[in-house]
Amino acid sequence: MRASQTLFLLLWFFCIYAPTSFSTNVTYDHRALVIDGKRRVLVSGSIHYPRSTPEMWPDIIQKSKDGGLDVIETYVFWNLHEPVRGQYNFEGRADLVKFVKTVAAAGLYVHLRIGPYACAEWNYGGFPVWLHFIPGIQFRTDNKPFKDEMKRFTAKIVDMMKKENLYAPQGGPIILSQIENEYGNVDEHYGPAGKSYIKWAGSMATSLDTGVPWVMCQQADAPDPIINACNGFYCHQFKPNSNSKPKMFTENWSGWFLGFGGPVPYRPVEDLAFSVARFYQLGGTFNNYYMYHGGTNFGRTSGGPFISTSYDYDAPIDEYGIVRQPKWGHLKDLHKAIKLCEEAMIATDPTISSLGSNIEAAVYKTGSACAAFLANNNDKSDENVTFNGNSYHVPAWSVSILPDCKNVVHNTAKINVASTTSSFTTESLKEKTGSSGDSSTGWSWITEPVGISKTDSFTKFGLVEQLNTTGDRSDYLWYSLSIDLDAGTKTDLQIESLGHALHAFINGKFAGSGTGTKNKAAIKVDIPVTLVAGKNTIDLLSLTVGLKNYGAFYDLRGAGITGPVTLKSLNNGSSLDLSSKTWTYQIGLKGDFGPSSGSSGQWNSQSNLPTNQPLIWYKTNFIAPSGKEPVAFNMTGMGKGEAWVNGQSIGRYWPTNIAPNEGCTDPCNYRGSYHASKCLRNCGKPSQLLYHVPRSWLRPEGNTLVLFEETGGNPKQISFAIRQIESASSHKSASPLPHKVLSCFQGASSNRAALDEAIVELDYQGDPCEGVTKSLAVEASCA
Numbered sequence: 057m058r059a060s061q062t063l064f065l066l067l068w069f070f071c072i073y074a075p076t077s078f079s080t081n082v083t084y085d086h087r088a089l090v091i092d093g094k095r096r097v098l099v100s101g102s103i104h105y106p107r108s109t110p111e112m113w114p115d116i117i118q119k120s121k122d123g124g125l126d127v128i129e130t131y132v133f134w135n136l137h138e139p140v141r142g143q144y145n146f147e148g149r150a151d152l153v154k155f156v157k158t159v160a161a162a163g164l165y166v167h168l169r170i171g172p173y174a175c176a177e178w179n180y181g182g183f184p185v186w187l188h189f190i191p192g193i194q195f196r197t198d199n200k201p202f203k204d205e206m207k208r209f210t211a212k213i214v215d216m217m218k219k220e221n222l223y224a225p226q227g228g229p230i231i232l233s234q235i236e237n238e239y240g241n242v243d244e245h246y247g248p249a250g251k252s253y254i255k256w257a258g259s260m261a262t263s264l265d266t267g268v269p270w271v272m273c274q275q276a277d278a279p280d281p282i283i284n285a286c287n288g289f290y291c292h293q294f295k296p297n298s299n300s301k302p303k304m305f306t307e308n309w310s311g312w313f314l315g316f317g318g319p320v321p322y323r324p325v326e327d328l329a330f331s332v333a334r335f336y337q338l339g340g341t342f343n344n345y346y347m348y349h350g351g352t353n354f355g356r357t358s359g360g361p362f363i364s365t366s367y368d369y370d371a372p373i374d375e376y377g378i379v380r381q382p383k384w385g386h387l388k389d390l391h392k393a394i395k396l397c398e399e400a401m402i403a404t405d406p407t408i409s410s411l412g413s414n415i416e417a418a419v420y421k422t423g424s425a426c427a428a429f430l431a432n433n434n435d436k437s438d439e440n441v442t443f444n445g446n447s448y449h450v451p452a453w454s455v456s457i458l459p460d461c462k463n464v465v466h467n468t469a470k471i472n473v474a475s476t477t478s479s480f481t482t483e484s485l486k487e488k489t490g491s492s493g494d495s496s497t498g499w500s501w502i503t504e505p506v507g508i509s510k511t512d513s514f515t516k517f518g519l520v521e522q523l524n525t526t527g528d529r530s531d532y533l534w535y536s537l538s539i540d541l542d543a544g545t546k547t548d549l550q551i552e553s554l555g556h557a558l559h560a561f562i563n564g565k566f567a568g569s570g571t572g573t574k575n576k577a578a579i580k581v582d583i584p585v586t587l588v589a590g591k592n593t594i595d596l597l598s599l600t601v602g603l604k605n606y607g608a609f610y611d612l613r614g615a616g617i618t619g620p621v622t623l624k625s626l627n628n629g630s631s632l633d634l635s636s637k638t639w640t641y642q643i644g645l646k647g648d649f650g651p652s653s654g655s656s657g658q659w660n661s662q663s664n665l666p667t668n669q670p671l672i673w674y675k676t677n678f679i680a681p682s683g684k685e686p687v688a689f690n691m692t693g694m695g696k697g698e699a700w701v702n703g704q705s706i707g708r709y710w711p712t713n714i715a716p717n718e719g720c721t722d723p724c725n726y727r728g729s730y731h732a733s734k735c736l737r738n739c740g741k742p743s744q745l746l747y748h749v750p751r752s753w754l755r756p757e758g759n760t761l762v763l764f765e766e767t768g769g770n771p772k773q774i775s776f777a778i779r780q781i782e783s784a785s786s787h788k789s790a791s792p793l794p795h796k797v798l799s800c801f802q803g804a805s806s807n808r809a810a811l812d813e814a815i816v817e818l819d820y821q822g823d824p825c826e827g828v829t830k831s832l833a834v835e836a837s838c839a
């Protein structure tokens with residue numbers, strides 16, 4: 057064999073068999089995560105893989121990269137992966153390995169928050185409900201059955217990642233992992249057993265030998281070597297529990313979550329940018345946006361209870377995967393500015409000084425590098441600040457960033473990105489009539505029986521708690537009773553329930569409903585009823601709207617009609633307590649047509665489509681809207697229920713749950729401390745009208761939509777909402793300069809001398825939005 061042939065074969069062998077990437081060493085010190093020996097200033101963002109589809113992942117991740125992220129963070133959702141003990145699901149939206157590899161392919165790092173407690177407005181905080189039924193178990197405390205299960209699942213995920221070589225030392229993207237989640241917020245309720253649990257969790261995680269650091273968030277007593285990190289709207293005041301750990305912000309809430317019955321929360325980007333910049337200003341080196349893309353709670357995955365199906369979160373990338381402007385673009389500018397400071401930031405701690413009332417300067421200075429952050433913490437007044445002999449105008453509640461300690465390249469309150477509004481066009485639902493026995497209306501239906509209809513019903517003395525009874529196999533539990541009366545009467549049926557909602561039927565007819573709210577799940581309702589002489593049936597349909605996900609002992613909170621249930625003032629003036637009668641129970645509905653695309657069942661297809669009646673299954677075949685834009689169903693006209701497209705649940709819908717008329721602030725003053733109810737919009741309107749249908753779940757035609765409607769609606773009113781991907785409007789363009797300054801700095805920053813030269817040449821100081829002359833000078837120098 058000739059030498060050239062040998063060389064070719066060697067090269068070929070190397071290309072085929074050699075690892076595609078090289079081992080990366082990740083450690084930390086008091087300043088930062090240290091990657092291959094170099095401290096790093098990192099920007100991270102949360103994307104929860106099951107809240108979008110594998111088809112959407114590459115685009116969302118690329119947009120995250122384009123927005124200046126280095127790291128993608130996700131929880132691991134135990135109940136998604138192990139719905140039945142020992143039976144695993146890592147397919148489709150649950151394909152964690154594929155998600156991590158997709159992030160790696162984009163050249164980004166991963167922070168894997170294994171938990172396995174997640175919180176995350178996710179059903180039961182991520183725990184599988186079967187866990188609750190293990191004898192002797194107590195969640196999140198020093199309890200052997202719980203610790204055994206937690207360790208088993210954590211080890212399973214770690215092993216899976218290792219087998220795929222996904223940890224950084226193996227050449228993979230995972231540089232960080234989390235164990236538990238915000239236990240420090242609740243640990244006082246668990247006493248000494250909570251303290252020992254957290255120590256155990258730390259050593260259990262460390263023993264799994266991932267080769268990358270572990271964090272705990274909101275855990276002041278996180279045991280070494282676990283890094284304790286901060287979550288909140290602001291974390292600049294946070295200090296880790298040891299001087300050898302870096303200051304990390306694992307959840308900077310980019311907005312807030314929506315609940316059915318509530319208005320839509322949003323967080324102005326000026327305030328979010330302020331929070332991020334303050335964090336980096338005061339020594340932080342890792343900020344994670346929770347969420348960067350929020351997405352959708354498909355199926356029955358939302359927790360809460362009452363968390364909406366949309367988990368948009370006002371994140372920089374919206375529910376549909378489209379960048380939200382100016383949020384995304386303004387943060388991108390901020391990230392560029394911070395990266396320009398990286399060299400100085402990693403070299404030293406900041407020197408903090410006060411430049412006036414509520415004016416704080418931080419300077420990172422070492423050898424050749426100097427970066428400064430000037431913060432005006434006043435929530436009303438702009439200030440002129442003198443720093444290093446120069447004067448700077450710093451608007452109220454903002455931070456100016458000076459990567460050379462002289463020139464401002466970014467101010468968090470000055471947006472130089474055009475806004476876009478997310479608009480939708482309406483398209484009617486093109487039902488395909490005639491196919492699969494549909495009526496001329498395009499819809500067919502099946503009535504769900506009131507009360508007990510399944511053979512596996514059972515009787516029990518007294519009223520039962522719902523979660524213990526259903527094991528969350530269904531949202532629904534029927535409580536059924538028949539009573540004999542000597543004479544007919546009009547009276548009130550009083551029902552007390554732990555939540556989350558209920559519908560009452562008397563003698564087969566709908567009598568009334570009750571519902572809790574996001575802040576108060578429990579229900580107490582008085583429903584006027586008419587009873588007849590002789591036998592009366594009382595059928596109560598109790599339902600959950602996502603299991604609790606947060607709080608001490610949240611897993612024991614319970615749901616359902618635990619009573620009392622009373623018939624008040626009968627003819628003789630007495631009340632009749634029904635709580636201790638023998639009730640008949642049925643878990644779930646008789647029909648289960650969603651997952652099968654309605655292929656089973658005796659569907660009615662006459663033209664007299666029943667509308668505005670409770671407990672009906674509806675089905676239609678439809679043609680998908682053409683084009684590639686994201687699509688949603690506008691559920692106007694429907695009441696409450698769940699919808700399936702081609703067998704996949706797009707989630708619970710509830711367009712009749714309306715936000716209160718009062719309490720909205722739109723626009724909202726970004727100046728001053730933000731909190732979850734500060735900036736709200738959409739008052740007096742349905743909390744959620746639009747329900748995302750991922751494009752990849754649709755075929756051009758021959759699609760099936762199945763609905764289960766609980767309270768009554770008219771499916772003929774459902775339409776498509778097509779998300780318009782608009783070009784940026786020219787709403788805002790203060791000055792093109794900051795972008796040019798940034799790109800100039802950006803280009804030059806790899807070469808310190810060139811950067812200095814560019815700055816000297818520009819002799820450019822103060823507010824970068826000031827003048828066109830300077831803009832031109834920057835442009836010339838960049839060119």
Ligand code: GAL
Pocket residue numbers: 174175176177237238287307313
């Ligand atoms: C945090 C929690 C997250 C999420 C967030 C609110 O406390 O760690 O998982 O629930 O609150 O969106």
